[in-house]
Amino acid sequence: MDLTEHPFVRKLLSLNLALDDYVVAGSGPMLAHGLRETVGDLDIVARGAAWEAAISLAEPIPAPSGHGRMALLFEGCLEVFDRWLPGSAEPDELIESAELIQGVPFCPLREVAIWKQRSNRRKDREDLVLIQNYLNGNGLKGGQGD
Helix, strand or coil, X not given: CCHHHCHHHHHHXXXXXXXXXXEEECCHHHHHCCCCCCCCCEEEEXXXXXXXXXXXHCXXXXXXXXXXXXXXXXXXCEEXXXXXXXXXXXXXXHHHCCEXXXXXEECCHXXXXXXXXXXXXXXXXXXXXXXXXHHCCCCCCCCCCC
């Protein structure tokens, strides 16, 4: 799959954010690894110039988690956060541990698995099975939605 052809990734790349100032979190890394065919949006954790660029395009609002702020871009296709979920690593650590996939920085799947396990929603439990199978070399692909 060519990630740069995905409409949300194209929108993200159109912002020309500095690669060392953001990382795609949420279910985006599952899309990057072919574990998801679709996602409802892209969650991005940003700092520095990338965060400033996001809030120059949309007024920041409180994040749904109650942890930090977010800017909704492209009618919500991109959700840019100044920090990630409560209990997760700080933005600097998340961004610095990113893996570059087709030129886009994504959180490693092991990190995604930790959040999915902590959230424990039905969709997260389903995603966790896909991630664990992938990381264990079973490579089962699946789902849609977000």
